[in-house]
Amino acid sequence: MTDRLYLDYNATAKIRPEVIAALAEAMASVGNASSVHGAGRHARKAVEDARRKLAALLGAAPNQVIFTSGGTEADNQVMHMCDPARTFVSAVEHPAILDACPGARRVPVDAQGIIDLEVLETLLAEADNPQLVALMLANNETGVIQPVAAAADIAHRHGALLHCDAVQAVGKIPVDFAALGADTMAMTGHKFGGPQGIGALVVRTPDTVDCLMRGGGQEHGLRGGTESVAHITALGVAAEIAQERMDGYAALAELRDRMEARLIQSTPGMQVFGGDAPRLPNTSKLMMPGISSETQVMSFDLAGIEVSAGSACSAGRIEPPYVLTAMGIQDANALCALRVSLGWDTTESDIDRFISEWGKIFDRAAGTRAAD
Numbered sequence: 001m002t003d004r005l006y007l008d009y010n011a012t013a014k015i016r017p018e019v020i021a022a023l024a025e026a027m028a029s030v031g032n033a034s035s036v037h038g039a040g041r042h043a044r045k046a047v048e049d050a051r052r053k054l055a056a057l058l059g060a061a062p063n064q065v066i067f068t069s070g071g072t073e074a075d076n077q078v079m080h081m082c083d084p085a086r087t088f089v090s091a092v093e094h095p096a097i098l099d100a101c102p103g104a105r106r107v108p109v110d111a112q113g114i115i116d117l118e119v120l121e122t123l124l125a126e127a128d129n130p131q132l133v134a135l136m137l138a139n140n141e142t143g144v145i146q147p148v149a150a151a152a153d154i155a156h157r158h159g160a161l162l163h164c165d166a167v168q169a170v171g172k173i174p175v176d177f178a179a180l181g182a183d184t185m186a187m188t189g190h191k192f193g194g195p196q197g198i199g200a201l202v203v204r205t206p207d208t209v210d211c212l213m214r215g216g217g218q219e220h221g222l223r224g225g226t227e228s229v230a231h232i233t234a235l236g237v238a239a240e241i242a243q244e245r246m247d248g249y250a251a252l253a254e255l256r257d258r259m260e261a262r263l264i265q266s267t268p269g270m271q272v273f274g275g276d277a278p279r280l281p282n283t284s285k286l287m288m289p290g291i292s293s294e295t296q297v298m299s300f301d302l303a304g305i306e307v308s309a310g311s312a313c314s315a316g317r318i319e320p321p322y323v324l325t326a327m328g329i330q331d332a333n334a335l336c337a338l339r340v341s342l343g344w345d346t347t348e349s350d351i352d353r354f355i356s357e358w359g360k361i362f363d364r365a366a367g368t369r370a371a372d
Helices: 017-027 038-058 071-079 117-126 148-157 229-244 246-250 252-266 293-302 322-326 348-371
Strands: 065-068 087-090 105-107 132-134 161-165 184-188 199-203 283-287 312-314 317-319 337-341
Touching: 017 229, 038 065, 038 199, 038 229, 065 071, 071 132, 071 161, 071 184, 071 199, 087 117, 105 117, 117 148, 132 148, 148 161, 229 246, 246 252, 252 283, 252 348, 293 337, 293 348
Parallel strands: 087 105, 087 132, 132 161, 161 184
Antiparallel strands: 065 199, 184 199, 283 337, 312 317
16 A cells, blocks of 8 residues: 655644654653642643743743644634724635634735735724734745734834734744734644644733633633643644754755646646745645646545645535635636645655656546547
């Protein structure tokens, strides 16, 4: 049986072996980090050591890091406080932002998926006491990197805060919370080799956000509930590894670019969405002309290759991905989109295998169309 090839790291990354070992060791220990006896003090030390490691990766101070269950909770902790009439979000934000504050004003993006800063400036100038701007650091579908620092400057000039969803960026590119100028920032561990179920909200000052999960006063009173010492410990190890091996992720851009160049050469009409913008080094949003996303995903899956479509079903009807619609991509092309996201263990032979299977799928479809 052919080994399966995982190329869906933007959905969730493989956990690094060192992180699995740290998680298992921590789970074998007992202790509530809020207890004052020896076991509790040991647990508290583990939590604070991990907090320091994560803060170093994020360019933040340890006391600015609040552990959560993941990026969605961190986003919701900020967005649940917002008045939609005074909140502005980019049109390509993750549903954790869009669904948490329905009715927020959407700021358009250009054809590459980058926020229109001039429109943002105008909307904030016209608004009555704007409260918040939400802008992701890197898009989960296209990998396009947003000008967060510039948007933060604009937001602050108009008296608004800026929240940055950095879930896809952390561990893949250098992230500096202080340099971004954001007031709050969300992240999670499972996108770069940590375990699922653990993340953090980074806050410039404790009074920036309100408590969403109440009861117990943990995390400086901003997130109630017993801290998951094992998961936090594992996240700290993942953060330490990510900081040490950031060059490895940067090198993925060469594999990604080589893959895209070969596909463009071999596939008439093939497109790379967001390909002319700064992107995460591991992410490609591709279009195989004339073949639906669902057909592609199923075909690759049957060949032992795991990738993502990005399109969604609504009321039994296939709809184009809203991110691509916001970029002005025509529905016929958007419905043929495929996301390929590389990871820390992706090799050149993996890319060769993907390209070979892509060619087979495209040729089969072309043959079927010719027969019709």
